[in-house]
Amino acid sequence: EAQVTQNPRYLITVTGKKLTVTCSQNMNHEYMSWYRQDPGLGLRQIYYSMNVEVTDKGDVPEGYKVSRKEKRNFPLILESPSPNQTSLYFCASGLAGFSGANVLTFGAGSRLTVL
């Protein structure tokens, strides 16, 4: 089954304790992206990647890091989490480029609470 898998789905942590949220897709998509969803603000893009070793900042990259060492994986790293990073996080993937129907496929989401 074609899917985007995120882990963990739920996480409670404390300020300053490094954490990684993993994202994996099995559709051979070039494009992968991370979003955070907050009430009243909608989905905001954190980082995206057009292919292996190619990453770029979205609208809200502060406090986050990403890496794309393999095509299927795109982990989101919070080096020193703070309470304002408490949010619902989504990973998405799709075809890159400007040809064809670039349908975004989303993971189920990871709810992060930073105390």
Add this chain to the structure above:
Amino acid sequence: KQEVTQIPAALSVPEGENLVLNCSFTDSAIYNLQWFRQDPGKGLTSLLLIQSSQREQTSGRLNASLDKSSGRSTLYIAASQPGDSATYLCAVRLNTGNQFYFGTGTSLTVIP
């Protein structure tokens, strides 16, 4: 920067009614527009994608239209059912860059 707005934020209708959800965007230089459905605690499911050269797309009871010049898209749901209750989001991708801009969504409740 692209701003995407969805009005109303919430909508409640009785079962069987036809309804329209609205999405407006400020920059008309879009590559495509996508409508998603989000159920509570779940991810987003793609419903329809309209390329910038298209005026509408249909899937079952859903019909999405696009008017680039006025910066608007609508999602029409025919004969609504309780199972249609969810939050509906639209997202646009510009002709330049690789960012997707999302609206804040419309929360739909269909009352049996």
